[in-house]
Amino acid sequence: MSNFADRLLGAVEAKSSHVVVGLDPDFTLLPGPVRDLFPGALADPFELTECYRVFLTDVLDAVADIAVAVKPQLAYFEALGSPGYGLYEELVSEAQYRGLLVIADAKRGDIGSTADAYARAHLDVAGADAVTVNPWFGTDGVEPFLERARAHGKGIFVLVKTSNPSSSEIQDLALVDGRRVSGRVAELVERWGEDCIGDLGYASVGAVVGATHPEELASLRVAHPETPFLVPGYGAQGAGADHLRGAFDKAGTGAVVNSSRAVLYAYRERGGDWRKAARAEADDMRRALWAVARGVTG
């Protein structure tokens, strides 16, 4: 299987899109017509899982030719217990069948032998194309993921600087050498990616950097030209496309941007058919990002 970064950034070119759609199912936000089909969903995890299957499969259909990838958020599937975990696994296949890459947003991290089981669970068994990884354990906790990036065309995105307000408490701590903790992690990420750089010049080991930190995005872009970015938090806390200019390289690539609720539940703002609203929202996001990254409207 070809290099993950090549597949991801190849899809960016093929679809003129930097859009990743996050799959964060939340019953209370679902469109009425979907909720009405499953009146007992809140009392029965199996019915709730069926409800999410119907909703999310329609989401995949709605965005398949607009988004480059989807990002199932494991927490919302685990909260349904075993049936929810099974739905996550099914959605990986359903998304890939529709030509979408899948970034499993699992944020796993552990010591080496256990990290290997996590890598197996998400990249081999569930079969995602990439997974998000927490850097706290250092190199030996990341190695099982790297092995699959080097040998099996898989990718990882390491949490470098997260979008939430208290990310500063640990990630921004000032080190004696003048850097911050997140800067040190970004260096590790670059090193981890050295052996899996694709033909397009980017590594299969990327960094998660929140859209809420535009200056950090820009400085990390310059400092680590081979590290692709996964940028969450789009649309939240005022982080629109204009703030993300610095995430992209001079060719207008090197980053993909995630939006979850703004796309999934777009009908709440836009009205009308919820599938069309999700599709329109994803396409508006695509155009806005393309314009910022390429200086032209797509």
Place this chain on the structure above:
Amino acid sequence: MSNFADRLLGAVEAKSSHVVVGLDPDFTLLPGPVRDLFPGALADPFELTECYRVFLTDVLDAVADIAVAVKPQLAYFEALGSPGYGLYEELVSEAQYRGLLVIADAKRGDIGSTADAYARAHLDVAGADAVTVNPWFGTDGVEPFLERARAHGKGIFVLVKTSNPSSSEIQDLALVDGRRVSGRVAELVERWGEDCIGDLGYASVGAVVGATHPEELASLRVAHPETPFLVPGYGAQGAGADHLRGAFDKAGTGAVVNSSRAVLYAYRERGGDWRKAARAEADDMRRALWAVARGVTG
């Protein structure tokens, strides 16, 4: 439900034991008599799940009156896919039915709204007594877990200093104020636990500190007298009971110690019936730790 730290340290007194048994199922290490029951296990995740159910239920029976808690390692259950996740949920109930507390070793961490889904998944839906949490996101990523510690008798153990060799890469980074990153996290852990201190003087927010770092265990014990420790890595890399003296307070409590493979697969060293071997190994560990913590043999 009563305070988690009171339940945990109450169990230490009631059982004269600091032992936690980690549930890390690995087919290649299973006793022959168990493997022989499931000849197709490696080709069928459902049969492998059944195999682990039989093995781990017998483990629970073998150690129920010796260990204070069991620690299912989520990675090994996720690696089986949906049936494995279901087995994890069942084992939580089976362990509690046998009088064991359950610490879900999930090492989850995310932004607030997603962290809430993880807390719901493991503490509410699966129903574990406590869960391990990654501190990388800071306070807002921990808050949903704290809410359940304060209001529902649940506990969390935050990864302060892990047992693996490359834990130093991030956790030991030197800060401008003279501390290390792990020291700063230990302070946050103490603060997070302030509102859920039990009658025995310990908080329901504990710290994971690897047995491979005896000096750090001792200095953190002195610096944070209200923080209970979960100590993994026992028996690994030469970290025996003697090295753990500093983990305990003057009363010989305040810490529990995990062993996974050395107990589960004790038959490989000890021979004989594998259940008796696991039980004997757990009891030897119990006695060794009790002697170190209390200065007497239990």
